[in-house]
Amino acid sequence: MTAERRPLRRPLRRPRFPAAPGWLSDPLAHRGLHALDGPRENTLEAFVAARDAGYGVELDVHLSADGVPVVHHDAALADGRALAQLGVADLPAHVPTLAAVLEVLARVPVMVELKQESLRVGALERAVAGVLDAHRGPHCVASFHPASIAWFARERPSTVRVFTLTDQDDAPMPRVLRERFASLRPLGLLRPHAISFDVRGLPTTATQRWREDGGTLTTWTVRDAATLAAARANADGMIFEGLVP
Numbered sequence: 251m252t253a254e255r256r257p258l259r260r261p262l263r264r265p266r267f268p269a270a271p272g273w274l275s276d277p278l279a280h281r282g283l284h285a286l287d288g289p290r291e292n293t294l295e296a297f298v299a300a301r302d303a304g305y306g307v308e309l310d311v312h313l314s315a316d317g318v319p320v321v322h323h324d325a326a327l328a329d330g331r332a333l334a335q336l337g338v339a340d341l342p343a344h345v346p347t348l349a350a351v352l353e354v355l356a357r358v359p360v361m362v363e364l365k366q367e368s369l370r371v372g373a374l375e376r377a378v379a380g381v382l383d384a385h386r387g388p389h390c391v392a393s394f395h396p397a398s399i400a401w402f403a404r405e406r407p408s409t410v411r412v413f414t415l416t417d418q419d420d421a422p423m424p425r426v427l428r429e430r431f432a433s434l435r436p437l438g439l440l441r442p443h444a445i446s447f448d449v450r451g452l453p454t455t456a457t458q459r460w461r462e463d464g465g466t467l468t469t470w471t472v473r474d475a476a477t478l479a480a481a482r483a484n485a486d487g488m489i490f491e492g493l494v495p
Contacts, residue, residue, distance in 0.1 A: 266438075266441070267437070267441050267442065267443070267465070268410075268441060268443050269443065270410065270443040270444040270465075270466035271388065271390075271410060271443070273306065273359040273388050274359075274390065274410075274412070274443070274444050274466050274468055274486070274487050275466060275468070275486040275487040276305075276306060276359065276487060277305060277306075277487065277488050277489075277490050277495040278305065278306045278307055278308045278359065278361055278468075278487070278488070278489045278490070279296075279300035279303075279305045279306070279307045279308065279489075279490065279491070280308050280470065280471050280489045280490060280491035281296060281307070281308065281309060281310065281323065281491070282295075282296025282297040282298075282299060282300045282307050282309070283296055283299035283300040283303060283305065284296040284299075284491075285492075290344060291323065292309055292310060292321050292322055292323055292345075293344050293345075293346065294346050294350065294351065294354060297309070297351055297354060297355055298354055300358070301354065301355055301357075301358050304358075305358065306355075306358045306359030306360060306361070306388070307355065307358065307359075307360055307361070308360075308361040308363060308392075308470075308489045309321050309348075309351065309360065309361070309362060309363065310322060310323045310363045310365050311348050311362055311363065311364055311365060311374070311378060312325055312333045312334070312365050312374070313333070313334060313373060313374045313377055314333055314334070314336060314337055314338050314341065315333075315334060315335050315336050315337045316337040316338060317373070317377055318338045318347055318348075318349075318377065319347065319348040319349075319374070319377050319378045319381055320333060320338065320341060320345055320346070320347050320348065321345065321346050321347070321348055321351050322345050323365070325365065325367060327341075327342065327345070333345075348362065348378065348381050349381050349384075352381065352382075352385045352387070352389075355387060356385075356386070356387045357387055358387065358388070359387075359388040359389065359390075360385075360387065360388070360389040360390075361389070361390050361391075361392050361412065361489070362378060362382070362389060362390070362391050362392065363391075363392045363393060363414065364378060364391060364392070364393040364395065364398045365393075366393055366395040366397070366398045369397075371395065371397040371398050371401050372401065374398070375398055375401040375402065375405070376405075378391065379402070379405065379406050379409070382406075382409065389409075389410070390409070390410035390411065390412050390443070390444075391409055391410070391411055391412070392411075392412035392413070392414050392446055393413070393414060394414045394415070394416075394423075396413070396431070396436070396439075396440055399411050399412075399413050399440040399442060400439050400440050403439065403440055403441045403442075410443045410444075411440065411441070411442045411443050411444075412442060412443065412444045412445070412446050412468070413431075413437070413440055413442040413444075413445055413446070414446040414447075414470070415431055415432055415434075415445060415446065415447050415448065416428065416432070416447070416448035416450075416451065417429065417432040417447075417448065417451040417454065418448055418450055418451060432447075432451070432454065432456065433456050434456040434457070434459075434460055435456075443466070444465070444466040444467065444468060445457065445460060445465065445466070445467050445468070446467075446468045446469065446470055446489070447467060447468075447469050447470075447485070448469070448470065449469040449470060449471065449472055449477045449480050449481055449485070449488070450477070452469060452480050452481070452484040452485065453483075453484040457484065457485075458484075461486070466486050466487070467484075467485045467486050467487075468485055468486060468487035468488060468489065469481045469484070469485040469487070469488050469489070470488070470489040471489055471490070471491050472488045472489065472490040472491070472493070472495065473490070473491050473492050473493065474492075474493065478490075478493065478495060481495075
């Protein structure tokens with residue numbers, strides 16, 4: 251019997267986990283509303299476009315050299331310079347700080363994905379928490395890194411937490427860890443409010459049981475008719491790009 255066909259035990263029952271806010275079932279624009287002819291992803295212009303269209307957004311954060319959370323998907327700029335080696339003053343204009351983004355997204359939901367690439371967590375999480383402490387709009391943190399979610403569960407338990415997962419072979423993690431996390435069993439220390447699962451793998455036994463137990467499931471990234479149908483059939487919310495959900 252292959253690992254994919256091995257029966258999964260039920261995940262920890264939902265009563266032990268905090269309830270997700272209702273807005274996590276609404277569509278979120280992946281890195282804002284962006285397009286090849288502009289605006290570009292993860293920019294103030296893309297976030298304003300999503301806000302004005304009535305959508306919340308999902309965005310990515312890294313830590314600059316001077317300890318400021320900045321919004322960018324990759325750890326380095328297109329020219330190869332690492333964000334961790336650049337101060338905010340040295341960043342190009344299209345890379346905003348998280349604080350600047352939240353100023354224009356005061357009334358729409360925001361999912362802040364922590365791009366934590368270190369085994370030792372704390373600096374990025376603490377800096378993001380400091381910015382979010384002053385933000386009054388609906389928001390959550392999300393991460394593939396379980397230690398990032400565990401940090402917020404311990405240090406900021408009132409912050410909505412979303413554990414991001416995939417069961418796909420192109421995930422940058424060992425297969426044994428990918429399969430273990432995708433089973434949804436090792437969630438006791440994380441106590442996530444919701445799960446965000448790769449739409450390419452839906453449905454799974456674990457995600458179906460999670461929803462049966464009352465858990466909220468959002469999915470990423472919905473880009474075409476097929477993934478839109480999969481999201482609508484197997485998840486509560488979605489992170490979308492390049493279409494109108």
